[in-house]
Amino acid sequence: MSGVATAGDSQGSAPSIQVNAPTYADLADLALAAPIAAHVRVARAQELKKEAAAGVRPGFGRVYIEAEIVSLIRSADGGLPSRIRYVVDLPRDPKGKVPKVRKGTEFLVFGLPVPGKADEIQLAAPDAQIPYAAARTDQVRTILRESTQPDAAPRITGIGRAFHVPGAIPGESETQIFLQTAANQPVSMTVLRRPGETPQWAVALSEIVDDAAAAPKRDSLLWYRLACTLPRALPGRSLADADAAGAAAIQNDYRFILEQLGPCPRTRTRA
Incomplete structure (x- = not known):
């Protein structure tokens, strides 16, 4: 048992074990980073001690688990x-005891393969075992399915240039902000303003902004890529091609986008 790999073996400084219900962002963080995701049912669980629990942080205990894949x-x-x-x-209770993991308990686990050990996984993070729930599992499936689509929202790595063009009448304008992505895929955000109308914004995942471009739905992969990645303010280099008035308008439209996206809540601390 002492040879079973731990999440800490590859994680370095480990985050706290999750105690609250995971949010969409928590699930996306885990699912997108782990090559293994499974719904499992505990067949056997045993607390490890002494050498088998070497390196466990104060206040935690190590548990060995054998589980059937559901x-x-x-x-x-x-x-x-x-x-x-x-x-x-797992975190110890106020009495210093490690919580019992009962046979039949079901979890979602996110892991890494262990070379040469087909029946063993290493958790992708110390909190990569979370209580099973059908809706939670469906959400993970949806995240992974979206991520494998040809038009999947790419990982955002930064913000490129931004442009602002006043319209033909006062109060009309268009702002376009280009994003940088891990695979150099085109992504841009556009804000359209017309007098007397609510500003409209959209995200395009191609070179051309057409009628198919729309604002992302909350708790979708595109929403996650934006809401959980975009900085709170545009970098100065993004405004290099704008005059003072244009730069102010771009900053205002960027704040509008952030407000529309809303916060990216998480209940876990990422490594």
């Missing part, structure tokens, strides 16, 4: 056997 949501090459094993560090 449903494999995402798999690394080669898949997984019907029964796997892993360890998880």
Whole structure:
């Protein structure tokens, strides 16, 4: 048992174990980063002590788990056997005891394959074992399905140039902000203002902004990529091509986009 890999083996400074219900962003953080995602049912659980629990942080205990796979949501090459094993560090209760993980308890786990050990996984993060819920599992499936589509929202790495063009009549304008992405895919955000109308904004995932461009729905992959990544203010280089009035208008439209996206709540601390 002492040979079972722990999340801390590859995570360095580990975050706190999650105690609150995970948000969409929490699930996306875990699902998109882990090559393995599975719904499992505990077959056996045992607290590890002494050498087998070396390196456990104060206030935590290490538990060895054998679990049956109820449903494999995402798999690394080669898949997984019907029964796997892993360890998880759990916070002790006020009396200093490690909580019992009962047989039959169901979890969602996000993990990494262990070379040479087909039946073993290493949790992708110390809190990558979360209580199973059908709706939660459906959300993970949706996140992963969206991420594999040809037109999937790419990972945002920065903000490029931004432009502002006044309209033909007072109060009319268009702002376009280009984003930088990990795979150099085109992404831009546009804000249209017309007198007496609510500002309209949209995101385009192609070079051309057409009628198909729209604002992202909350708790979608595109919303996550934007709301959970965009900085609170535009970098100065993005405004290099704008005059003072144009720069002020761009900043105002960018704030409008952030307000429309809303916050990106998380209940876990990422490594």
